[in-house]
Amino acid sequence: MAIDKRAAQHPDLAGPSMFSRDPQDLAEAADDFGHVVQRRPQAVLKAASVADIADLVRWAASRGLKVAARGQGHSTYGRAAVDGGIVIEMKAINTIHYVQPDHMVVDAGATWSTVLDAALAYGLTPPVLPNYLELSVGGTLAVGGIGGTTFRHGMQTDNVLALNVVTGDGRELTCSEDVNPDLFDAVRAGLGQCGIITRVTLRLMRAPERVRRFHLLYSDLRSLTEDQRTALADGRFDYLQGAVLPDGAGAWQYQLEGVVFYDGAAVPDDKAVLAGLSDQRSAADISDVSYSEDVRAFARLENLLRSNGQWFSPHPWLLTFLLGSCAEQIASDILNGLTNEDVGPFGRITFYPLLTGALRTPLLRLPDESIVFPFNLVRIPTSSGAVEAEQLVARNRMLYEHIRDAGGILYPVSALPMSRDDWRSHFGPKWSFLDGAKRRYDPLDAFAPGYELF
Ligand SMILES: Cc1cc2nc3c(=O)[nH]c(=O)nc-3n(C[C@H](O)[C@H](O)[C@H](O)COP(=O)(O)OP(=O)(O)OC[C@H]3O[C@@H](n4cnc5c(N)ncnc54)[C@H](O)[C@@H]3O)c2cc1C
Missing domain, CATH: 3.40.462.10 (FAD-linked oxidases, C-terminal domain)
Known part of the structure; x- marks a missing residue:
């Protein structure tokens, strides 16, 4: 007998992630640092592996559900929340894979404080840090990431060498200036619209003492x-x-x-x-x-x-x-x-x-x-x-x-209502690029609905 996948209440997860409908988890995922907008998801995936994130994205796509990654929830206007959809909590996707003299590879749920600790152990630092280090790497790269050294080194997104991204069809793709460059450009400061960042290669420089x-x-x-x-x-x-x-x-x-x-x-x-x-x-x-x-x-x-x-x-x-x-x-x-x-x-x-x-x-x-x-x-x-x-x-x-x-x-890290037309004019000449990338990488329009961009 054929199984009706649309009726499944839970995705089939091969890995150790937890799929939760616990009211406390839902309430936490509904709110953020802004405490202005509340949007209650129907479930939270406490992600513990990238394979589970990919499975969840495919499952959500088969049911027409919206999906939002949540780093540390420091948005101020419900941008990491999703009414009736699924929130993917990224906190446990936080491994520091390795540190080299000029770069390091980290998971996107890691905070900048964890990243900095690992880099400083080798006398190194990311060239740009936000003022507050308990933000997630993925959440910050989704908006840009500005700090006191930006005038010299650019945004944090200018100091990324490569990314792994789970796209709307549940594939994990690598992207950089040379590989899938359109995805690389669509994801950095792309407000989470084209995929979920899972792994990041960050540029490093020598840290001052x-x-x-x-x-x-x-x-x-x-x-x-x-x-x-x-x-x-x-x-x-x-x-x-x-x-x-x-x-x-x-x-x-x-x-x-x-x-x-x-x-x-x-x-x-x-x-x-x-x-x-x-x-x-x-x-x-x-x-x-x-x-x-x-x-x-x-x-x-x-x-x-x-x-x-x-x-x-x-x-x-x-x-x-x-x-x-x-x-x-x-x-x-x-x-x-x-x-x-x-x-x-x-x-x-x-x-x-x-x-x-x-x-x-x-x-x-x-x-x-x-x-x-x-x-x-x-x-x-x-x-x-x-x-x-x-x-x-x-x-x-x-x-x-x-x-x-x-x-x-x-700077889209702001608490105010924005219409689709506002966003279109915000992106100006870059709108058609973002719109095209959205169609390629998230054709079902599942990701990061909290920005109300599409
Ligand atoms: C106290 C404080 C200080 C701050 N200081 C700075 C600063 O100095 N410089 C600066 O630039 N910003 C600063 N910010 C803003 C901050 O960078 C953004 O709000 C950022 O999005 C928060 O990161 P987060 O991990 O909490 O993300 P969340 O609030 O969890 O998510 C924000 C958005 O990113 C998306 N997202 C989260 N993780 C991923 C992922 N892995 N892949 C794709 N999309 C993802 C979410 O879906 C959501 O749309 C500050 C915010 C606070 C509250």
Whole structure:
């Protein structure tokens, strides 16, 4: 007697993965770090092998089910969730396969902190790390991955040499610049639309032993921006970011964050590093720490927010890139309409310049200028209310339209509703490439429905 596959409640898995309909697993997979959007799957695959992921994808395809990979669930608007479909939890697909002097091979569910530990054991590091290291490699590569060294080394997706990807027909394909290059280009910063990244070859470089960290304060946005542009042009820092911070009394503080890498006894000369900058020198905070401590600095904020409960509040973030030629004007217009409460006491508005020359990932969209400014509302509200969160999402949408109309571009790690037409215009000249790749690699339109792209 023929078996009706469509009636099967479980995929046939050869490997050790667990297929769960446990209400607690479903509730966890329905939510994310944003705590704004909830979408409940019908089941969660706690993946323990790539073969099981491929089996699950084939099974889901035979039943017309949507599938979303979930790395660490740090999306802010339900992008790793799927209503009524299957979430593939990638956490256990986290093996570090090997480390070589110039590259390493890791599974996509590994976090950047695990990757870094393995690389540092050989005195090596990925050239670009995100500010928060507990994100998964796959989840970050699905969006791009930006860090304080991006102005020099590009996005994290620019530092990937090869990928293994499970596509919509349940095959695991290898891709790189030379092998299946269209898949390689469609998956990096491709918002999970064309496949599930399972394995990654990452470029490595020698890690510095120590860093000299400079946190410089300014009384206004103009002087911050001027010094950021100077430092970007002369390359005095190896890491450059900056932010507008709530000062706790209703006003803003303007901060440049620069880091100089060094080894052994070659301690950088502070006077030389700061020459020509116009910060409030008596307020400068200069510290000297190991490279490993510096790149993990976000962990202190995470601990604080976990202890005061704000880690678990809604986080309706808005991340964008402004045109370098008018970044200061647009940022200052927007800042005039914001109060400290818009980001919360521990939130910030990230603002610093980037050279775009090192950014080559085709699907990473940027304003078309040689310098752009990330402008990110990293909101950490004190209120955990859903109504307040919805209001902030609505504000995000208005600000996004304002920024877009002024030539800015969204970094898709943002909490706001986006229509298919919005996405089409976001990808602009790259839309037809992504659309074609989607038809080739996910013709049943199963993957990552949380972005609502197709
Ligand atoms: C505290 C914090 C700090 C952050 N700092 C930075 C930063 O410095 N730089 C930066 O660029 N971003 C930063 N982000 C944003 C972050 O990179 C993205 O939200 C990223 O998608 C989260 O990774 P994740 O593993 O939690 O992914 P998830 O939230 O689990 O997934 C995100 C998306 O990627 C897809 N996805 C996940 N795994 C895979 C896979 N293996 N293959 C294909 N698709 C997959 C999902 O389906 C989903 O669409 C930060 C976020 C937070 C919360």
